[in-house]
Amino acid sequence: MSGSASTLPGVRRIAGIVLAVLLIGGVVAAVVAGRDTGDTSTATKTVRGVIGSEKAEFFADPEVVKALAAEGYTVRTETSGSWAMDGLDLKGYDFAFPSSKAPADELAEKYRVREPLPRPFYSPLVVVAHRGAAEVLSRNGLATLEKDRGVLDMDAYLTAAEAGRTWQQLKGADRYGELAGLLYIATTDPTTSSSGALYLAAASNVANDGRVVTGEADIRRTAPLLHDLISVQGAQQPSSDAAFRDFVSGAGNPLVLVYESQVAALLAGGQKVDDLVVLYPDTTVNSDHTVVPVTDEGRALGELLSTDPELRRLAARYGFRPQGSAKEFTAATAALTTYLTPRLTVRQAPVPTSEVLHEMARRARGR
């Protein structure tokens, strides 16, 4: 072993570490490197925010930094799981930027932020698969394919999941050694991560005959199915980034739920994933990247991200769909239309309230 020596000083046991406190403690001495290399004629305002980790690369991009500086902003960000943000103390921050509406609404209520909240961009949930798995789904009536993309029949999928269908029972699966065991979509943990929770939003909507789950009766009716969908997965990844990484490296479940933006950003960056097929669930849910401004500067930044043509163009390069017009996303993914569909034709299910979603997640995890 070549490890270095380490001593354990008398570590104080600190019970119940509050993320918020730590986050704020961490921002104190923030210095932006290279700030003076930009446009020095405009004094820039420094705006601080907590963002979902999926947007970290966007905010770190030099072109984004430049575009923001041109409008007089320097943005300092800290990342946090969107779902963990609702417990966050936003003192000292100008905005929070979770990846979905439910935690944003909760924060807005807590800080009495006036609606509407700026929603600069969104991204639908998709399922990534390798060609073999996608073709087996298609052959068995669970999906329709067109080149490198397809549409997943959620009703058929949920029926199969409810019946405990295995890959072995599907026609054509025997050609692929990895297609064995229960048929399920791997997701992140719905109690801590937004994409996992949004999966429950989509599935519960289908199971609830196309109606959004609102009360205890709906929750109870859909709970057994949702519990099945989650419990069969065993340990779940904490973030969709980790799940997507595993998929790319050839490990993990044959079907993985991710954001379209993750796939789009990877492909737009010139990376190729072997025999990738992108399946759009016919009932899906959008992650609405929503700015919760707690100061005027925060709100101004949210508006800027929504309206500035350059920032919209850059967001599309990171795979996000800017609100309003499909122009930027279409341009950014022009070479990727075999994988991605610029104009979404699948049904967008509305997301239950944060409270309902939490309760569904809690029961699905069996906690």
Next chain:
Amino acid sequence: MRRTRASLGTAAALALALAAAGCTSAADTPADPAEYVPGTLRVLASSELADMKPVLERVEKDTGITVRPTYMGTLDAVDLLAEGRAKDVYDAVWLSSDDHLRLRPDAARQVVSETPVMSSPVAIGVKDATARRLGWKPDGVTWSDVEKAVADGDLTYGMTDPARSHSGFATLVSVASGLSGAQSALTDADVARAAPRLKEFFRGQKLTSGSSGWLATAYDRRGDVDALLTYESVLKARKDLTVIRPRDGVVTADYPLSSLASTSEDVRDDVRRLTDALRSPDIQRLITEETLRRPVVPSVRPAAGLDTTRRRELPFPGSRSVADGLLDAYENELRRPSRTVYVLDTSGSMEGGRLDRLKAALTELTGDFRDREEVTLMPFGSGVKSVRTHVVRPSDPKAGLDGIRADTRRLSASGDTAVYTSLRTAYEHLGAADRDTFTSIVLMTDGENTEGASPADFDAFYRGLPAAERRVPVFPILFGDSDRDELEHIADLTGGRLFDARRGSLDGAFEEIRGYQ
């Protein structure tokens, strides 16, 4: 259900012992800074990441970020996190997998932004000759085939202790999933149903180890074990094995690099820069070439020789009760039991504080013995003072443990130090009978040999033993004024390993040796 994991508190002692063992001398390894120093990250890392040294050197050259790793078994690291002891001591955590961490909410809360850096599945490395004899092709073997080969007496193997290392636990999960026919994440019912087959399977396990490094050494020394069950990367690096990823599925380690939630933004910026560097195509290429793990970026191909056909990924248990139940079954029912002689120095020099520490450590250890385990206490001074054997019977485990505790209380210090005569008695006690156990000797002494047989006498005695008895390793513990060279020689001669209780603690050393018993 009886748990056999380390109790709270021992993990930290163990951490100290391991950290101490990790440095060759105090002079060439300056103590780690007690606080974060910009550009230097104190990383709590799984032991097998020691092979990342050349990669980290390159990253340091490229980015200026220095990684100061402290290596530890993955499960011990999770214990440390759960107890809140990583805070302020480490800046980042890098384990072979965070699956275990997620089963422990106390530990999971300590980390943020987990980012997989590379991957390696659990696999079976079989001697080429054995693979040929069994007619095995790398892409055509299932866990059931492995089980059948074991049952037919055609295959023996070594694996690490699932209670300490992630590779051992991931192997256990893979085997249990494969043999129970579970179609999704394992449940208690799956484990119960598969128990008879699992028991058969683990009859083939001839080597156990607390670390993958010693496992390989013991495997080479024995020479008569057919296979190793561990990560593909470790097996591929050996070149003398046919590496098989069973067709019915594997568990994959994905090495996530994570920040600690307690760190400042500056620290996390450094961790992010380190992560980005590790995931850059150049470094990913270096990782797969150097360590034979698989890259996680699509533009980089896995190193030559890594088969790219896909395997089913077996789900890791999603609840602690299933994981603990599986471990519990493994330790107390499924694996071959252990049989250990504790050769304990109770010479006059142990009088006072040292004897008290020995008694406390042994008493603590009784919380850790498994069902069916045979424990012999052999205190010595000028000669062996008594030989007392206790068995932890599943029908009444308390009786055996009470017996050990009672004998421990009765220990008293007197006489000289007859190390070699006593060791000889231990070998004679164990005898030639192969009782289908993991058999070993633990030697604790606080001084040099002053009485009875000489080192040369013992060497000659050992060499004269039948082959089966020579397979019994001695694990000496350095304590008090004992002679490192003398004890190291005993470990080398018998194929054991030296543990240092001078830098750590006696209970830490006893606890760490559990992984090898």
